[in-house]
Amino acid sequence: MNEEKFVQMRRLRRSPAIRAMVAETSLAPEHLILPMFVTDGPPWRTPLETLPGVDLLAGEAISEEIDAANAVGLKSVLLFGVLDSRHKDPSGSAAADPDNPVCRAIGQIKRHTTGMAVIADLCLCEYTSHGHCGLVHDGRIDNAGTLAMLARAAVNLAQAGVDVIAPSGVMDGTVRTLRRALDAGGFSDVALMPYSAKFASGFYGPFKAASRSSPGESLHATHQIQVGNGREALRKIWIDVEEGADMVIVKPAQTSLDILALARERGCPIPMAGYDVSGFYRPLIDSHGLASPACDALMLEILTTIRRAGAQMIITYYAKQAARRLS
Numbered sequence: 606m607n608e609e610k611f612v613q614m615r616r617l618r619r620s621p622a623i624r625a626m627v628a629e630t631s632l633a634p635e636h637l638i639l640p641m642f643v644t645d646g647p648p649w650r651t652p653l654e655t656l657p658g659v660d661l662l663a664g665e666a667i668s669e670e671i672d673a674a675n676a677v678g679l680k681s682v683l684l685f686g687v688l689d690s691r692h693k694d695p696s697g698s699a700a701a702d703p704d705n706p707v708c709r710a711i712g713q714i715k716r717h718t719t720g721m722a723v724i725a726d727l728c729l730c731e732y733t734s735h736g737h738c739g740l741v742h743d744g745r746i747d748n749a750g751t752l753a754m755l756a757r758a759a760v761n762l763a764q765a766g767v768d769v770i771a772p773s774g775v776m777d778g779t780v781r782t783l784r785r786a787l788d789a790g791g792f793s794d795v796a797l798m799p800y801s802a803k804f805a806s807g808f809y810g811p812f813k814a815a816s817r818s819s820p821g822e823s824l825h826a827t828h829q830i831q832v833g834n835g836r837e838a839l840r841k842i843w844i845d846v847e848e849g850a851d852m853v854i855v856k857p858a859q860t861s862l863d864i865l866a867l868a869r870e871r872g873c874p875i876p877m878a879g880y881d882v883s884g885f886y887r888p889l890i891d892s893h894g895l896a897s898p899a900c901d902a903l904m905l906e907i908l909t910t911i912r913r914a915g916a917q918m919i920i921t922y923y924a925k926q927a928a929r930r931l932s
Contacts, residue, residue, distance in 0.1 A: 634931055636918055637928055638683050640685060641683065641710070642662060642816065643667060643707060655812075656815050661815075667710050668717045674721065684726060685731065686732070688732060688817070696754065697731075703765065707765075724769040724771050725770055726771050727755060727762065727771060728773040729758075731816060739774055748828075751776050752779065756782050757786075763790065763795045764792075769796040771798040773854075797852075798853065801850065802855040802864050804832050804857065804860070805831060806856075808859075809857075812883035832860070838861070842877075852875055854878045854879075858879030858916065862914040865877060865914035881907065889903060904923045904926070904927055905927060905931075908921060
C-alpha cells in the first residue's frame with residue numbers, strides 16, 4: 606500500500622545555502638545600468654534636488670563617477686544631457702552639435718576607461734526650448750521633421766564614440782531611420798536600444814525636473830502609449846524588433862511587469878531592459894533614507910521582481926547602492 610506523498614516546499618527554504626542554490630532569478634551589478642546627468646561647466650558635482658543621491662556632473666566629476674561605478678562592478682551607464690536654456694532652440698539643434706555635453710562626456714569616458722559600455726539617451730526634449738520630444742508645428746509634433754533631426758543627432762553621438770543609442774521619444778519609424786543613418790555613416794556597430802514600450806506615465810516628474818525638460822503643455826499623450834494599452838505596447842516592441850532594434854526598453858518597469866513577462870513568453874528575440882523610474886525611486890528614498898538597510902532591502906526586492914518579469918537589464922538611479930550591496 607502506497608503511503609500518501611506529502612509535498613513540503615519549505616525544505617528548499619530552510620537555509621541561505623539552499624535558497625541560493627534553487628534561486629530562479631539572479632541580480633548582479635552587471636545587470637544594472639547607471640543613469641548619469643551631464644552638463645557644461647567647470648569640474649563640479651551638484652546634487653539634484655528631485656533625485657536624492659544623484660548628481661549633475663561636469664568636467665572631472667564625470668570621470669570620478671565612472672571610477673565609482675567601476676569600483677562596485679557596474680558595466681554600463683546611460684547619459685542624459687542637461688543644457689542651459691541659452692543653448693536650446695525650437696529645433697533642438699544642439700543635439701547635432703559635436704561639442705554638446707553628452708558628446709563631450711562620451712569622449713571623456715572613452716579616454717578614461719575601456720571597460721564601460723556608454724549608452725546615450727536621444728530625445729529632443731533635452732535640447733528644445735519648448736521641452737517637447739520632437740519638433741512642434743501648429744501645436745502638433747512633426748514626426749517626419751523630428752526623425753530628420755534625430756538622424757543627425759544619432760550620427761553625432763556615433764562620431765563621439767557612443768556604444769549604444771537609446772531613442773526615447775517614441776516617434777514612428779525611429780529605429781528604421783536611425784539604423785539607416787548610422788549604417789550610411791559607417792557606424793553599423795553602434796547598437797540601438799529604443800524605449801519601445803514607453804507609457805504616458807505620471808511617474809516621470811522628478812526626472813523631468815532634474816533634466817530641465819518639462820514642457821509648458823505636455824504633448825506626451827500624442828506619442829507615448831496609453832497606460833491601459835498592453836497590446837499596443839507589445840506591438841510596438843515587435844515593430845522595433847522588425848526595424849532593427851538590438852535591445853528594447855520598457856518604461857516604467859514597476860507598472861509594466863506584465864509587458865515584460867508577456868514579451869518574454871511570446872518570444873521577444875532581443876534583450877529587454879526595465880526602467881526603474883524616478884517617480885518610484887523618489888518616494889522610497891524620502892520614506893526610508895538613501896543609506897538605510899530598509900531602503901536597500903526594498904530596492905533590491907523591486908529590482909529582483911523586474912528581473913523576474915523578464916528584464917535582462919535594469920536602468921535604476923539606485924545602481925551604485927544596489928551594486929555595492931550585491932557585491
